[in-house]
Amino acid sequence: xxxxxxxxxxxxxxxxxxxxxxxxxxxxxxxxxxxxxxxxxxxxxxxxxxxxxxxxxxxxxxxxxxxxxxxxxxxxxxxxxxxxxxxxxxxxxxxxxxxxxxxxxxxxxxx
Amino acid sequence: xxxxxxxxxxxxxxxxxxxxxxxxxxxxxxxxxxxxxxxxxxxxxxxxxxxxxxxxxxxxxxxxxxxxxxxxxxxxxxxxxxxxxxxxxxxxxxxxxxxxxxxxxxxxxxxxxxxx
Numbered sequence: 001x002x003x004x005x006x007x008x009x010x011x012x013x014x015x016x017x018x019x020x021x022x023x024x025x026x027x028x029x030x031x032x033x034x035x036x037x038x039x040x041x042x043x044x045x046x047x048x049x050x051x052x053x054x055x056x057x058x059x060x061x062x063x064x065x066x067x068x069x070x071x072x073x074x075x076x077x078x079x080x081x082x083x084x085x086x087x088x089x090x091x092x093x094x095x096x097x098x099x100x101x102x103x104x105x106x107x108x109x110x111x
Numbered sequence: 112x113x114x115x116x117x118x119x120x121x122x123x124x125x126x127x128x129x130x131x132x133x134x135x136x137x138x139x140x141x142x143x144x145x146x147x148x149x150x151x152x153x154x155x156x157x158x159x160x161x162x163x164x165x166x167x168x169x170x171x172x173x174x175x176x177x178x179x180x181x182x183x184x185x186x187x188x189x190x191x192x193x194x195x196x197x198x199x200x201x202x203x204x205x206x207x208x209x210x211x212x213x214x215x216x217x218x219x220x221x222x223x224x225x226x227x
Binding site: 041044046049087 | 144146155208215216
């Protein structure tokens with residue numbers, strides 16, 4: 001079962017903040033976040049493990065609420081280089097411990 | 112530098128042909144994966160392999176076949192049975208799998224397959 005991402009797309013000006021959400025109907029072991037530039041391979045940003053941790057990567061951080069089966073990716077003071085499509089991926093026992101990706105959130109940062 | 116190499120970058124297939132996409136990694140990762148990406152959509156799992164000489168079907172395995180004879184290599188064959196093969200194909204690898212995975216996936220640069 002594919003996780004649901006929201007919003008589908010967001011447009012920001014440089015310096016603005018954004019939040020991308022990812023929710024699942026299954027109990028999760030972990031949540032992955034990736035960014036993909038047009039025509040390129042997805043690049044791993046971070047993984048959040050069961051336990052409700054929060055992680056940071058430069059000005060990009062994420063949280064994982066295990067009870068709600070939700071994760072959020074926070075982008076602060078956005079830069080032009082943040083533009084791309086962001087995917088969350090979830091791992092759950094009910095889905096055979098395989099990584100299943102959401103449909104993606106398109107982020108565009110304008111100057 | 113370690114990484115995943117996919118070839119070719121672009122591939123054109125005639126109706127009824129089988130084509131093979133190459134994927135090689137030098138990361139010493141046990142697990143390898145093939146994903147298909149269609150425009151504006153997420154990544155869908157075709158096949159995956161957690162160990163040499165073993166592989167499992169993903170969500171959309173029909174019309175595809177794989178082999179895993181070496182740890183470094185996981186080629187994907189798109190057969191004539193795949194009715195709509197035009198897509199972007201991504202190979203990935205990882206240390207650990209499933210609930211024991213604490214590292215992310217590393218992706219290759221992809222192969223864009225077009226049916227002509």
